[in-house]
Amino acid sequence: MKDSFDDPPPVPPAERASLPDGIRFAFGTLTVLPARITRWDRPAARTGMACAPLVGLVVGLLAALPGTVLLLGGGGPFLAAAVTVAVPAALTRGLHLDGLADTADGLGSAKPAGEALRIMKQSDIGPFGVVALLVVFLIQVAALTNAYADSWVRGALATVVATVTARLAMTLASRAGVPAARLEGLGAAVAGAVPHRTVAAVTAAVLVAAAAVALPAGLPAAVQHAVAVLAALLAAELLLRRCVHRFGGVTGDVYGALCELAATTTLVVLALG
Template sequence: MSTPPPPSSARPTLQDGLRFAFGTLTVLPVHVTRWDRQAARAGMRSAPVAGAVVGLCAAALGALLLLLGSGPLLAAVGSAAVPAALTRGLHLDGLADTADGLGSAKPAATALDIMKQSDIGPFGVITLLFVLLAQVAVYAQLYAAGWAHGALAALVSAVAARLALTLASRAGVPAARPGGLGAAVAGVLPVRGALLAALTGTLLCAAAGLALGPSGALHHGLAVLAALGSAQLLLAHCVRRFGGVTGDVFGALAETAATTALVVLALG
């Protein structure tokens, strides 16, 4: 991303929030016009919208491959690859770095230095391997049941991933260090606003699940709740371990939530 624009004291518009969300959470060609706490607040409220766009793209590719005659496994790889491509792998990189930091058993300052290194250690490699295997396995199972099952899972998991980021941006969650995306968005949302966004997103995902019937609505709603719960457990651990959040931690939260949602959708 280019050099952030100077802060502004004006109230951010919806467009400012969407630009912040898409400009920081995707590689789509969106120019961030404001980089300040107010814009970050609006942006993190809009994060699930960016997730919905990523999820729709993942769903479209997976369903298209299946409808063109591919097997469920290739469709699964397509749906798993799209979020990685549309984030330039930043969330997966954050997951790997966070795994290395947590697995190092070093003091917080040393662990944060490990996370800043450009290479990936053994904990990161193992974590990435199993997370991606789990995602592809779930997509393959769901696409085998029909394109709508896999497509809905791609959409809901992507929204759940960004809802986890919205919740992690609530007041009371500190930044582990100055600078970076973690410091820019840490604590920008009031707790009530973050919880309202999480509830709204969960209900909308449940509504999407109605395409598969009433049980589908319940299943998809529960998948989002489980995703947010797992992300909150990881968030609490990272705050205790590192003293706060970083951009890498946000990436780890997104991947944890997305994978948890998919696993829940594969069960039952």
């Protein structure tokens, strides 16, 4: 994958999508929350994928709420963690988890790119996909159980930071120079849509915000949250490069896999110490 491509030329004002159009695109494609997509074009994809971390913020808050209520109600950290992990899956109709499973099957098939993409498009889940789902669920629940066992604040904060970082990984995967593996689907709509400068600005904003919200717990906590974001993005970048090399580009399934890997990595780092 080539990351050295220049950013695309500035888009004429008439072809720019408004912020509301971009937000509707982001929520309409990445969640089941009510959001009527008003534009389905490259400008809307550009703005929408730049807004993906905002989707993560809303999903994270909605996921942390029932987990916190259960914990404070005496349900225990394990139950709080399990319900917290289930909420994002429900808010996406399991699309990101399905993408993780399909990507694992495609990568594990050892088939040529075209055949691997065909395997990923099938409705069933193969053994690699099943293992990937089980491992991700176990790790996410275990990591959040550890966080909730410390306090509801730590558990809720870990949830929100993980969901925001997971969607930030999608923004990075939509940067200029990343090709689409197919001519149709979400991957084709958003691949290469976001300029590098926008990606850098959004990434910096998420890093600063993650450190800032943890700062009341002390400087080490703030540093840990920033490191968690960076570690997640590194893990997602490695998977992205592997998928582009293996499939010739990204697909909607790859975006789902990146999202789940980034969320899991964030939670693991935040469970340490």
